Amino acid sequence: MADIIVFIVLVACGYFIGGHRERSHYRSIFAREAATLELTLLSGKAIDPAWQVAQAALVTGVCVISVDYFKSVAAGLRNLVGGRVSAYESLIDRARREALLRMKAQAAALGGKVVVINVRLETSSISGMKADGRSGQVASVEVIAYGTALALA
Amino acid sequence: MKLTHRLPPEGINVHPTHPLTELLYLLGGVVAAVVLVYLALGWAADALVARISPRTEGKLVRLLLPAAGALAPDARAHRAPQQLVDRLLQQAPPLPYPIRVQVACDPGINALALPGGHIVLLRGLLDRVRSENELAMILAHELGHFQLRHHLRGLGRGLVWISLMAVVGLSADYGAALIEGTGRLMSMRYSQEQEEAADRFGAALLARVYGHVGGMGDFFARMARERPEAAVLGWFSTHPSTLQRLARLRALARQRGWREGPRRPWAPFASGCPAVAPQR
Numbered sequence: 001m002a003d004i005i006v007f008i009v010l011v012a013c014g015y016f017i018g019g020h021r022e023r024s025h026y027r028s029i030f031a032r033e034a035a036t037l038e039l040t041l042l043s044g045k046a047i048d049p050a051w052q053v054a055q056a057a058l059v060t061g062v063c064v065i066s067v068d069y070f071k072s073v074a075a076g077l078r079n080l081v082g083g084r085v086s087a088y089e090s091l092i093d094r095a096r097r098e099a100l101l102r103m104k105a106q107a108a109a110l111g112g113k114v115v116v117i118n119v120r121l122e123t124s125s126i127s128g129m130k131a132d133g134r135s136g137q138v139a140s141v142e143v144i145a146y147g148t149a150l151a152l153a
Numbered sequence: 154m155k156l157t158h159r160l161p162p163e164g165i166n167v168h169p170t171h172p173l174t175e176l177l178y179l180l181g182g183v184v185a186a187v188v189l190v191y192l193a194l195g196w197a198a199d200a201l202v203a204r205i206s207p208r209t210e211g212k213l214v215r216l217l218l219p220a221a222g223a224l225a226p227d228a229r230a231h232r233a234p235q236q237l238v239d240r241l242l243q244q245a246p247p248l249p250y251p252i253r254v255q256v257a258c259d260p261g262i263n264a265l266a267l268p269g270g271h272i273v274l275l276r277g278l279l280d281r282v283r284s285e286n287e288l289a290m291i292l293a294h295e296l297g298h299f300q301l302r303h304h305l306r307g308l309g310r311g312l313v314w315i316s317l318m319a320v321v322g323l324s325a326d327y328g329a330a331l332i333e334g335t336g337r338l339m340s341m342r343y344s345q346e347q348e349e350a351a352d353r354f355g356a357a358l359l360a361r362v363y364g365h366v367g368g369m370g371d372f373f374a375r376m377a378r379e380r381p382e383a384a385v386l387g388w389f390s391t392h393p394s395t396l397q398r399l400a401r402l403r404a405l406a407r408q409r410g411w412r413e414g415p416r417r418p419w420a421p422f423a424s425g426c427p428a429v430a431p432q433r
Binding site: 019030037070073077078089 | 180
């Protein structure tokens, strides 16, 4: 009985607190994406011959976001039946966009007009392994975005 | 190269379903699937146990009897309840095997119906009995389990349970917990229905043997007073709550016109069990 109450409390915490944090994170992502819209990100390696490159630098943005209890319960049930794990989709989406935004912030620090070329994204999961080696229940996702920032003269 | 700055469109990478909708949909689906599998396997188990012969039952008891714990060393301990059961059996429909009553030294308040016609009374229960009639009700309840072949059905359900768990052991954490919880509730519901059926059988037998049902609810009523938590906690247990059982028995007595009557005294006897601190 006590187990069930603890479980429900944890799921409710995950749903209400995790949901609130996700919504406020998205608001912040939308605002910063709009604010940094002028900073160009390109996945290609080519340098436009018209660019006068004054400085080049490696820029990175890293972001780690934790799964909440509600999401992991929903995903655990999804594991039984298969299909689209929509609970994790928003998690990965947030991590990816946040990493890009942090990389943009680093690039903007070069000053002037900046273009980032050769942008790459990599994702890894940080599993919630317990000290005794058994798999824990709450894991995190890490996304790193990196590219070559070119400060244009 | 002409570049146009544009914000990414939403709702492509992230599925727009509400998270609660999805969770409820998944919960409902998994619970329904477990209930169906449990019912199907339980039906199969019931069909099989109806075919177990009394001889096979006798073999089963050799596996299960040691689990009931050490038996009372004093032979007199077993004799008095045995005589009571023999009197009850004269009025009961015949069973394919003799019924043997034994007293175990366990301080728990319980009585067990094991395959092969073995009734094990735990000493904690015997210590709390105040009249012959209420002990007769407990024994008649256990005879009801034999009459209705519950002891074997319980075994069949137990096997269903273990096989379900073996399958679930391979899957994800939360799913396993959900399946286990649903299955446990189902099997408790099933077990509660059996207890009620055994109660009805026991009350009818008591009325036939004594001509009245005096003492029928005494034991339950005393337990409800002594252990209030068991009196209300029904749904999460293998037995219905004590108050529920009392109410159902009284309603049944009213319906059948069974009357109250004088209780016969029950003399406590030496069990030869080692002394233990009373269980709280």
